[in-house]
Amino acid sequence: MKRTTPTLAASLAAAVALAGSASAEGKLNIYNWGNYTNPxxxxxxxxxxxxxxxxxEYDSNEIMLAKVREGNSGYDIVVPSDSTVPVMIDQGLLAEVKPNEMENYGNMDPRWIDVYWDEGRNYTVPWLWGTTALTVDTAVYDGELDSLSLLFEPPEELKGRINMLNDMGEVINAALRYKGYERCNSNTDELRDVTELMISAKQHWRTMDYATIEKLTSGDVDASHSYNGAAIRSRDQRPTLQYVYPKEGFTGWMDNVAVLADAPNMENAKLFMNFLMEPENAALLSNFARYANGITGSEEFMDDDIRDAPEIVLPADAPTPDFVRPCPQEVTDMYNRIWTKLKQ
Structure with a gap:
């Protein structure tokens, strides 16, 4: 896997623009989350x-969006999360490439076809999907593992030993769930309550970082707000870690492969999209990143420890994952102000 720098990416975009479509033949430029693609x-x-x-690589939807909105990025493929896809469609950033008419479309799990972010799959196909909850080292804390209180009002054993995701939506939504408030909330009293909760909890957070695997496996922290696939990869190296499904609820999400409207290698991007709907290829993604995919038949090619992992297979008594739709702009603006205050 070759990781280009922003400077090289800009140079590539310029070269494509100058040389025309003929020079684009035989290339594909992908912009994706870091540490997420099987070589x-x-x-x-x-x-x-x-x-x-x-x-x-990028580490947030916001960074990817900012880059793509500039235009002429040189990228063909991006991998936005579910809540970001409608934003990109509305802003004309994605090509309507009709994956629902591609050869391998019949392999897509029916659960992931009529989704809120791309009903009928005119723009996107699944990359991987998962949940966001928390991971705790049971050798450090052996109490109840069932609540978001471990992040927001932690026991003594975990104070100063917690990593939170550096993600505005995930952190604020977790705080809203803990307080029993609705997501995309514009109630000023409730948002004030949530802000106070997070500011009070921050004194017990050692870091706010997407690098949950590195934080947990190095022993830098003993608990982390985390994605379930990252939790598996962490547990592989630190067996006393346990992924927690909090009773207050947790996020469900799907990252999706999309083609940019100004993709210089449009046909190769379509080939790649169809390629990912082959069960064996989808399994390669799962085996590397340790998340479930949205392609039926891929289980046959997946590693046993992924198919049966407790981080993948939800307990019977676990709440249904909460797929949070995009918030209205006025709510997003309020969240941005809260996030800025929290990060000060």
Missing amino acids: KLIEKFEKEYNVEVTQD
Whole structure:
């Protein structure tokens, strides 16, 4: 996997613009979350289609959006989360490539077809999906593992030993759940309550970082707000870690493959999208990143420890994952002000 720098990405975009569509043949430029792509998947695609793939990485939907909105990014493929897809469609940033008419579309799990972010799948296909909850080292804390209180009003054993995701939506939504408030909330009294909760809790947070695997496996923290796939990868190296499904609820999400409207290698991007709907290829993603995918038949090719992982298989008594739709702009503006205050 080749990771290009922003400077190289800009140069690539300029080269594509100058050289025209003929020079784009045989290339594919991907902009995706970091540490999220199986190198074997890329190698397989390159060999099968004689396409040279380059990749650059981001660590938030906001960073990706800002880059794409500038135009002429040089990227073909992006991987937005569910709540970001409607924003990109509304702003004309994505190409309507009709994956629902592609050869491998029949492999898509029916649960993931009529989704709120792309009903009928005219723009996107699944990359991976999962949940966001928390991970705790049971060798450090052996009390009840069933609540978001471990993050927001932690026991003594975990104070100063917690990592929170550096993600505005995930952190604020977790705080709203803990307080029993609705998501996309514009109630000023409730948001004030949530803000006070997070500011009070912050004194017990050691870090706010997306690098949950590194934080947990290094022993830098003993608990972390985390994605379930990251929790599996952390537990592989630190077996006393346990993923917690809090009784107050937790986020469900799906990251999706989309093609940019100004993609310089549009046909190769479509090939890649169809390629990902092959069960064996979807399994390569799951085996690497340790998340479930949205393609039926992929289970046959998945590692046993992924198929049966407690971080993947929800307990019978667990709440239904909460897929949070995009908030109205006025609510997002309020959240931005809260986040800025929290990060000060």
